Amino acid sequence: MIIGLDEYAAHYQKVTQFEKNMIISTGIWEYFHNDGKSGWVKIQDERCLNTLYLDTRYYSAAALATLEDGKEVRVRYSVPDCRAYLDVYYAEFRYNLKGLQEFIPLFLFCVMVLILKPDFLYLGLIDLSDTPDPAEKP
């Protein structure tokens, strides 16, 4: 789906009430094809779980020139002129930290499994009754 920011904002206007300068989506800049005049940016939108192709005709070349793969971008909706803007900022460190934070519950879960009984991991795979395994040494 290739849409411009205005269409994107209009799409969101149907489902949500905008506040001033509300961030309507955040994504990671993944691919950029730019000959200085045309191209598109793909945003893996975290909010609507869709991949959106934003038509780059809407953005200034100076803003686009600052972008690289993996940079975080966000789409901001501005109330006074009822237009959406693409905000680009350098947030790699924050993003990485966010990535690490996602692993904390998994890490805690692993520790819990190690401390408590890990039997449930084998549920359905082996017989968990106390019958000794004939292959095991006494």
Add this chain to the structure above:
Amino acid sequence: MTLSIFVFFLLGILIEALLLFDCAHPINGYIQSLHPLLQRIFSPVNLAASTLALLAAGLAFLIRLAGLDGPSMDIGTSLVGSVLVVLGVFVFFAAMAADLFIPVINEQSILIVQCAILASFLLEGNQVPWLPLLPLVLIPGIISLFLLFSQKKLPPILKALFYLWYLFTLMILPFQTGQVEAFLHATYTPIQAAVSGGLLLFMVIHGLFTARFFLMVCSLIRPRNRKFINRLMPRLFTDDQVPPKSFLLTFAACVVAILLNQVLHIIPPSLALTLCVMSAVQILSHLSRMKK
């Protein structure tokens, strides 16, 4: 994806579920009066898969005839969404709390997966730049070659580590071949849809099981937990190798299929490579079981 294409996508998922189930829990009921080769060809699973394919083709034909094949559907469409949610819940429990779909593997299966990733690496370059792909693939490849020739048997804990490595490399394959991207954006033909459905199920089941197995391996830090892995590993990783002739035949069949697909352009090359790996793992699982 239109409704008729979605029918083929579901067909791929169902057939793959049948094949994986047959790998993990052999379905009996062969026609005894037939020649052994014909018994294999007309096995209950193959007959069920063919019936499903015919039903899907008929259903797709009816959908087109009735003019219901109109607008494109995606995961946001209620029909697609609800079917995928039901399937997702089933697959989650099948992989995380049961033993329904995980095929038993051996060193030869591991070798085929590593060869496929290596071939993709040599042809396309490293598509997963954040991973040191070459050592990641070469080390298990060399170890499995060594184990194949030396006929050595690994102790269960080492087997578990090796199996975990195999699962990780298997998970790299769709990223390396660009399959993940294709799942999201491809416009499918019926064959591509069926193949993609099957691949999706195979990868999701193995992906979920990777997470589960990772925790099992973590729990091995405590000695008292090691008794479980001793019992589990024979179920997942067998020491029985397929005879070299059959292994080479499977390998050659994969290479021929990939080359034929390059000429005939039936499905995208990356999809063909991943499909061959998936098929080879399941065929070798079957053959090693038949050897018993």
